Amino acid sequence: MRMSLNTVTVKEKWGLAECIEGCARHGIPGISPWRDVLGAMGVEHAARQIRDAGLTVTGLCRGGMFPANDQAGRDAAIEDNRRAIAEAHAIGAKCLVVLGGGLPPGSKDLPAAREMLREGLAKILPDARAAGVTLALEPLHPMTCADRSVLSTLGQALDLCDELGEGTGIALDVYHVWWDPDLADQIARTAGRIAGFHVCDWKVPTTDTVFDRGIPGEGVIDIPAIRRMVEAQGYDSFAEVEILSKHWWQQDPDEVLALLKQRHVDAV
Template sequence: MDPARLSLNQITVNSLGLPETLDACVRHDVGAVALWRDKIAAVGLDRAGGLVADSGVHVSSVCRGGMFTTGDPADVRADNRAAVDEAAALGADALVLVCGPLTDRDLAAARGRVRDGIADLLPYARDRGVPLAVEPLHPMMIAERSVVVTLRQALDLCDDLGDGVGVVVDAYHVWWDPDLDAQLARAHGRVRGYHVSDWLPRTTDLLLDRGMMGDGVIDLPRLSGLVAAAGYDGPVEVEILSSRWWAEDPDDVVRTARKRFEEFV
């Protein structure tokens, strides 16, 4: 894929703070970055905005809002509004929503809380010009992170809630789905982000063993073609949660990610 579309998701170089991540993007000619809220909070939103502006690096997304199924509803509402404010201040293309785990065995009720939470947040996000992007996660994450586990479910929410809500297509989470081709065709015009990594044949950790592109079993070129056919031509985030890659020198990680992005995405 054209390296001009590469965005470095901050979690890929998790040892770096926000200033260092932006410096790495500039050194390696990476034009976009996806920022995590804990890294923004570490420097403060005002300073984060200044650092982003000075770097000239575009913010492809802010991660994350959501988690609608956990905690006090008033706190969840306030936190999601703060996430929208952060995305707006940083000029992000979208706020990624990781919708929240199953907490009490009532899956239908949990999904209802997700729907209601997004519906409540949507007018606030629209007013601030921030697209919301529902990211379906692999079903193995249902008890810890999200009850939205297929692209079909995410698009059902989009159909229900209307303008201002789209989807994130994360290769790691959706590649296995036998309904993926049809759902990507259905997603035309509603893809707000595309994340790439690889699924290792002998994955050792449900969260922290994603592979570098080309090291696993995902047919990334084919998936990229389907995402392009769905009308998405924006930044493509390399998002690798990996204890192995986190132990490497961050410059080597970015250098490798850029090379593999061109070769395998």
């Protein structure tokens, strides 16, 4: 698999312009921006710089986050997702990564939050189809269910893809799915539907369940085994390195990219 850099990996030291230049200098052929750095640089400017650098945009992070306490909040999320789809189209992203969103503040109604996710996806799907942007549903580890994503398993995400059809796909992040005892069977359902494959590692001990990801080879995830599973289902695109880490954010980005390139060979 070719390597792609998710810009959050070096977010404390580099903006999008530096990430584009750094990928080109290190010979990393793919990039996946987050919307904050894309907006700071400007969508048109960023699209031009990415094209000039010869990079493939493996995804745009992120859409989704539909659950809200009232209709106004849900409508605002839908409009923001429509903007995200337009941004993904403008930079030529292979997909828009979509998170489920957590429970609305004060709510304990998990089924209702999951229904808000389903309804939100259905409303933006015509926009995604028209733009040719795949909505890549990314299930997150169950520990994030309350505050980040009510979409917790690959099986749930695939069920939504089955229901919604064309224009949906999967962003499979090993950090969030490696633990699932049903993982092999669920990956067997993904044929043709994996839009993004994200790699990092689960450290032991983990000091922060969101911001202590390891670089590949630093933890306990058998990344090559999962890679082989997705390749067996026809996925032959990029491995996107996405590391949210308070430790790695403080290191020199050039050193981080050089290390990631080596680990891409050794541990992915």
